[in-house]
Structures are given as C-alpha cells and as structure tokens.
Amino acid sequence: MIELSHVSKHFGEETAVDDITLRIAKGKFCALVGTSGCGKSTTLRMINRLIEHSAGEITLDGQLIENYDPVKLRRRIGYVIQSTGLFPHWTVARNIGLVPRLLKWSGEDVTSRVSELMNLLGLPVAEFAHKYPHQLSGGQAQRVGVARALAADPDILLMDEPFGALDPITREKLQDELAKLQARMHKTVVFVTHDMDEALKLADHLVVMRDGGIVQQGTPLALLQHPADPFVESLLGGLERGLKQAALTRIKDHMSSLGPTLPAQSRIPGDFSLRQALSMMLRDHSDRLTVVDQQDVPIGELSLRKIVKEAQLDKG
Amino acid sequence: MRNNKSVEQHLTRRGWALPLVWGALLLVGVLGMPYMEGVFRWMEADARQVIYNRAEFYTLLARHLLVVGVAALVTISVGVLAGIAVTRQRGRDFLPLVGQLASLGQTFPPVAVLALAVPVLGFGTLPIIVALMLYGLLPIVRNTLVGLQDVNADIKQAALAMGMTPWQILRRVELPLAAPVILAGVRTSVTINIATAALGATVGASNLGDPIIAGIVNGNMAYVLQGALLIALLALTVDSAFDVYQQRLRTRLSAS
Numbered sequence: 001m002i003e004l005s006h007v008s009k010h011f012g013e014e015t016a017v018d019d020i021t022l023r024i025a026k027g028k029f030c031a032l033v034g035t036s037g038c039g040k041s042t043t044l045r046m047i048n049r050l051i052e053h054s055a056g057e058i059t060l061d062g063q064l065i066e067n068y069d070p071v072k073l074r075r076r077i078g079y080v081i082q083s084t085g086l087f088p089h090w091t092v093a094r095n096i097g098l099v100p101r102l103l104k105w106s107g108e109d110v111t112s113r114v115s116e117l118m119n120l121l122g123l124p125v126a127e128f129a130h131k132y133p134h135q136l137s138g139g140q141a142q143r144v145g146v147a148r149a150l151a152a153d154p155d156i157l158l159m160d161e162p163f164g165a166l167d168p169i170t171r172e173k174l175q176d177e178l179a180k181l182q183a184r185m186h187k188t189v190v191f192v193t194h195d196m197d198e199a200l201k202l203a204d205h206l207v208v209m210r211d212g213g214i215v216q217q218g219t220p221l222a223l224l225q226h227p228a229d230p231f232v233e234s235l236l237g238g239l240e241r242g243l244k245q246a247a248l249t250r251i252k253d254h255m256s257s258l259g260p261t262l263p264a265q266s267r268i269p270g271d272f273s274l275r276q277a278l279s280m281m282l283r284d285h286s287d288r289l290t291v292v293d294q295q296d297v298p299i300g301e302l303s304l305r306k307i308v309k310e311a312q313l314d315k316g
Numbered sequence: 317m318r319n320n321k322s323v324e325q326h327l328t329r330r331g332w333a334l335p336l337v338w339g340a341l342l343l344v345g346v347l348g349m350p351y352m353e354g355v356f357r358w359m360e361a362d363a364r365q366v367i368y369n370r371a372e373f374y375t376l377l378a379r380h381l382l383v384v385g386v387a388a389l390v391t392i393s394v395g396v397l398a399g400i401a402v403t404r405q406r407g408r409d410f411l412p413l414v415g416q417l418a419s420l421g422q423t424f425p426p427v428a429v430l431a432l433a434v435p436v437l438g439f440g441t442l443p444i445i446v447a448l449m450l451y452g453l454l455p456i457v458r459n460t461l462v463g464l465q466d467v468n469a470d471i472k473q474a475a476l477a478m479g480m481t482p483w484q485i486l487r488r489v490e491l492p493l494a495a496p497v498i499l500a501g502v503r504t505s506v507t508i509n510i511a512t513a514a515l516g517a518t519v520g521a522s523n524l525g526d527p528i529i530a531g532i533v534n535g536n537m538a539y540v541l542q543g544a545l546l547i548a549l550l551a552l553t554v555d556s557a558f559d560v561y562q563q564r565l566r567t568r569l570s571a572s
Contacts, residue, residue: 050477075479086473089492099478148478158477 001026002047002188007056009042009212016042018212019056024205026155027186031033031203033196033235039212040192044158048077060156075099077224078149078157078187084141086133092144092286093118093129099152108123117147117165119132120181137211146178150185157187163198175201196235200224200244209230221248246274255291255300263298264288270299317431333563335557342549346373348543351374356538366538368527372432373546380523380550383441383513387448388506395453395505396498399460414457422454426512444516451512452505459501463494496565510551514543524550 002024009017017039023086032040045051046058049070056063065073086095096117097110105113115125121143133141142162149157177204182189193199199206200220207217208231216228224245225232234273237244252270266284268277270291277289287304349367356366394420401407404412426447426466433443467490475485491498514525531539 029473048477050473071479071481073479079474081477083468083470083472085468085470085477087471087475087489097481102479102484181364225474267492 001061002057002190003057004043004046005057007043007053007058008212009039011017013092015212017046017053018053020209020212020214022214022217024188024190026188029189029191029202030181030205030207031193031199032209033193033199034209035194037105038209039254040209041160043209044160044190044192047156047166048074048079048158051255053200072219074155074157075102075152075200078152079144080142080149080157080159080162084133084145086144086148088133091130092123092136093125095133096147096151098148103143103152113151114147115151122177123147137170138166139174142166142174149174152175155188155190159191161193162191164195166192168198178202196237197244200248207313208235213264220294222292224248229270243275243278246278247276249274251277251291251302252300257303258298259298259301263290265288266302267292267296267298268302269294274307278304278307331560331562335553335560338549338556339554342377342546343554345546345549346377346505348404351371356568359541360536360538363536363538364541365571368530368539368542370530371522371526373524373542374495376524376526377546377550379441379521380510380513380525380547383448383516383521383523384506384509387509387513390445391449391452391456391505394449394503395456395501396460399457399464399498400503401435403461403464404482411447411461417462418454418457421450424450425508426451426515430515434519439520441516441521444513444521447515448509448512452509455501455504457501458503460494463497463501464490466497467493496562499558499562499565499571503555503562506558507551507555510554511547514547 002022004020004022005023006019007017008015010017013088020043022043032043034040042051042064046053047060049065049068055174060068060073085100093111093114097114100110100113114129118125118128123140123143127138134145136144145162149159153229163174166174173207175198191199191202203220205217206220206223208215208223210231216223216232223232224236224241225260227236227241229277233241244248250270251268251272251274254274257268264286266280266286266288267290268280270293280289281287281304289298290298291304295300326557350369350373353367398414398418402411429447429450430443433446437446438445471489472485472495475489480488513523515529516523517525517529524543527539527543527545531537531541532542
C-alpha cells in the first residue's frame with residue numbers, strides 16, 4: 001500500500017506538487033491524470049525517491065520511504081517510462097534481466113525469469129532475446145520496458161506515460177494486454193497519463209490533478225457521474241461523457257430477462273460494454289439486442305429504452 | 317540475420333587490412349633502411365653518409381613508442397578520471413576549471429614546455445614526456461566530457477530507477493556508451509603526440525626524431541627524410557588501427 005499524506009514538492013520558488021493526500025491500496029491500479037506540468041510525473045517520481053519530497057509523508061506498507069535505502073527501494077519498485085530508457089548497448093534479454101542480476105540471482109534463475117517474461121509479453125525468445133533495442137519497433141521496445149520493470153516481481157509498478165509515444169493501434173493493444181496482466185498479477189500500479197480514455201480504461205482509482213494539486217479522485221464511474229468542476233468535466237470529454245460512462249458499464253448488469261417476444265436478430269456477448277451495444281444498435285438499425293453468453297446461447301435482452309432509463313437512474 | 321553477420325565479418329576483415337599494410341611498410345622501413353643506400357644516395361650525392369647510423373632504427377622506434385606510450389597512459393588515466401570527476405554531482409563545480417586547464421595545456425607550445433622543463437628535469441626522456449602529457453590532455457578531457465554528457469538522460473534515469481548504484485551506472489552504462497567518443501579523443505591525442513615526440517630529440521631523448529635533428533644540423537636531407545618517413549608510417553599505422561577499433565565500437569552501439 002502506498003500512502004501520500006500532505007505531500008509537497010518545491011523546486012526553488014516553484015511549487016510542483018502542492019499538499020496532496022492520496023492512498024493507493026495494495027493491488028489497485030491508480031491513474032494520475034492531468035495536463036502537462038500538473039505535477040503528476042513529479043508525484044510518481046517521489047514514490048521511488050528519484051525526487052525527494054519537500055514536505056509531508058510518503059509511506060510504503062506503513063514505513064516512511066526515507067527509512068528505506070533508496071537503491072534497495074528502487075529494486076523493489078518497477079519503473080516504466082515513455083522513452084523506455086532501455087540500454088542501447090545491451091540485448092533485450094540482458095536489459096530484462098537487469099534487476100534480478102542487481103539482486104544477485106543465479107544465472108539460471110535470471111535466464112528462466114527472462115524467458116518467462118518474454119513469453120508473457122509476447123516476445124518470442126528465439127526471435128528477440130539477442131536483438132538490440134534499436135532493432136525493435138516502438139511497441140516491442142515498450143514491451144521490453146514493461147518486462148524489465150516486472151523482472152524481479154516487484155509489488156509496485158510505476159508507469160510514466162508508458163504508451164504516450166506509440167501509435168493508436170499499438171497503444172490500444174498494449175493497454176489491453178496491461179489490463180489482462182494486471183488482472184492476473186494484482187500489482188499496485190501508479191500510472192501517469194494525460195489520456196483520459198486510457199485512464200478510464202485501466203484504472204480502479206482515478207486522480208485528476210491540476211497545478212500541483214488534486215482536483216478530484218475516485219472510481220472512474222464516480223468521476224463520470226459527478227465531475228467536481230468544469231475542468232474535470234472537460235477532461236472527461238464533455239458531451240462524450242455519456243458514452244465514456246457507457247463504455248465502463250457491462251451489458252450483463254443491465255439486461256432484462258428474455259421476454260415473450262421473438263428475440264432480436266442482433267446478438268452481443270454479455271461481457272461487452274453498453275457503449276458497444278449502442279454502437280451495434282446504430283449499425284443494425286435495431287432498438288433491441290439479444291444478449292448471449294460465451295457459447296452464443298441467449299441469456300437475456302437489451303433495449304434502447306432500458307439503457308437510456310438506466311443511465312438516467314445512475315445520474316440521480 | 318545471417319546475411320547481416322557475414323556482411324559485418326566482411327567489413328571487419330577488410331577493416332584490419334589498412335593498419336596491417338601501414339604496419340608492414342613501417343617494418344620494412346625500419347629493418348630495410350640500412351639497405352636502401354642507393355635510393356638516398358640519389359638525394360645527397362656528396363654526403364659521406366646517407367643512411368643514419370648512430371643508432372639502429374628499431375631502437376629509435378622502440379624508444380619513440382615508449383615515450384608516446386607512457387605519455388598516453390598518463391594522459392588517458394588523468395584525462396578520463398578528470399572528465400568523470402567533474403561530470404559527477406559533487407565535482408560539477410570544477411567542470412569549467414578543468415575544461416580551461418586542459419585547453420591551456422594545448423595552447424602552450426610543446427617547445428616552450430621543453431625549454432621550461434629541461435632546467436628542472438634535466439636532459440633526456442622526462443621533459444618530452446611532460447610536454448606530450450600537457451599537449452595530449454585536451455582532446456581526451458574534452459571528449460570524455462562530451463561523451464559522458466551526451467549519454468541520454470532518460471537512460472541514466474532509468475538506470476537509477478532500476479536500483480543501480482552511481483558506480484554501476486558509470487561502469488555499465490555511461491562509460492560504455494561514451495566509449496566511442498572518448499576513444500576518438502585518445503586517437504587524436506596519440507596521433508598528434510607521435511609527431512610531437514620527435515621534438516624530444518632536441519633535448520637528448522633519443523627517438524625517431526634523432527635522424528631529423530641530425531639531418532637539419534648537418535644539412536643532410538636524407539636523414540630528415542628517413543626520420544620523417546618512419547614517423548609518418550608509425551602515425552598512419554596507429555591511427556588506422558584506432559579507426560578500425562572505433563568502427564567496431566560504433567557498429568556495436570549503432571543507432572543508440
């Protein structure tokens with residue numbers, strides 16, 4: 001668990017982070033969102049002591065971070081940055097094995113851990129282990145960056161706009177994979193981004209920052225339903241907010257049981273979001289969808305009227 | 317991939333050809349000079365001697381290499397250490413000072429250094445080594461500074477964030493990445509000093525400069541040519557060997 005309590009950071013006269021209080025429970029995915037210069041990266045770097053905070057308390061599992069040796073602390077915390085920071089003179093395998101080797105793991109342990117991670121992140125060992133970073137595409141390099149951060153199986157993962165430099169398709173793919181990884185590994189993740197959609201998609205806990213302070217924090221759904229002020233609302237997409245909220249809502253939770261009428265032609269899996277359901281209704285010119293399970297067996301139905309009504313209910 | 321590798325091998329094999337050719341020519345020059353009287357007689361028809369014979373050429377070559385080598389060892393250690401020291405957090409205040417001192421060393425003419433050093437250190441090898449050290453320091457210090465400062469800040473930050481100690485970052489990240497630039501400085505320094513070392517002959521440090529000085533004193537151009545030729549071949553051999561080594565480093569670090 002990471003706790004920041006009334007933490008500030010001053011660079012000379014300037015205040016980069018201003019009295020923030022934040023609690024990230026173990027295994028939760030916390031996204032810090034805001035425009036550039038709002039202090040989100042500084043906040044992230046204070047956690048692994050790349051930057052020392054000026055005031056307040058930061059604790060990891062109840063221990064003040066000043067009490068940890070910074071080198072040992074950092075070996076326990078994974079760190080991923082936008083430009084990857086891979087060592088250009090080291091192969092992919094050697095880059096990934098960095099922290100285990102710093103921790104003096106045996107050669108065999110490092111090798112087996114590296115291949116495990118490469119497989120986990122979709123980098124076939126035979127093809128990639130001996131490549132150098134400059135031979136990789138942006139997406140591949142970032143996978144290596146994530147693998148390196150996970151190498152020593154840290155409890156905490158800090159990610160500073162990790163997908164910011166990737167093309168939209170690669171970015172989305174890596175977001176999906178990160179979500180899947182997180183569902184399996186339950187790391188405590190602090191994720192900095194200026195992309196609200198990315199944050200909404202990945203985070204359990206969303207923190208909106210502006211001018212070094214926290215404007216609002218809560219679950220993505222809570223923020224979408226009750227944005228604290230016009231700034232948060234505009235970050236959340238203004239008019240698109242309804243759709244973003246629908247994207248976070250699963251069909252399963254809003255469908256009704258199969259009625260006496262003939263089932264609708266269009267079928268949609270129950271794990272999909274209401275946003276996808278709306279899209280399918282528009283595409284198929286239909287105000288009703290049949291909801292199916294993974295075996296394509298109908299389990300319920302969804303009507304446009306119901307979606308609209310539910311959305312209104314949530315708002316109340 | 318395999319294709320790439322064979323191209324690489326091909327390049328490196330071709331790479332060593334040049335230094336080998338220069339080295340062979342140098343060897344031929346050093347060992348064969350006494351037998352080339354015919355060639356040099358043509359230059360100095362009236363001279364009593366046309367081949368420098370006060371010492372064997374290979375002895376002169378060995379002494380030349382010794383002087384340059386000792387000076388290079390000292391300048392590399394001092395220059396690289398100074399460059400490292402002033403790029404650390406604690407030494408940063410001295411960065412401008414070290415840069416200026418190194419420049420001063422090179423603006424000071426080696427001849428003047430010799431003139432000042434002889435009264436203190438006496439005649440012989442020591443004054444020329446001191447002169448070469450001062451003269452060769454700048455390229456090494458400057459390139460070490462540039463090389464270390466040019467290492468991508470994100471890479472250094474990532475290294476720190478992974479939990480590497482400052483010493484590990486220096487040894488495993490900064491120095492290897494700065495190596496091609498530092499090596500370029502060493503190359504410049506050593507090549508210049510091979511030529512400059514000839515001045516040592518004026519203060520009694522016997523080396524390949526001897527035939528040149530003797531030739532100038534006695535008006536014997538054949539001597540001058542013999543010394544100059546061998547120094548040029550030595551410089552070309554060493555310089556082209558550095559070139560190959562630098563290419564290899566760069567290939568290994570390409571696109572970093």
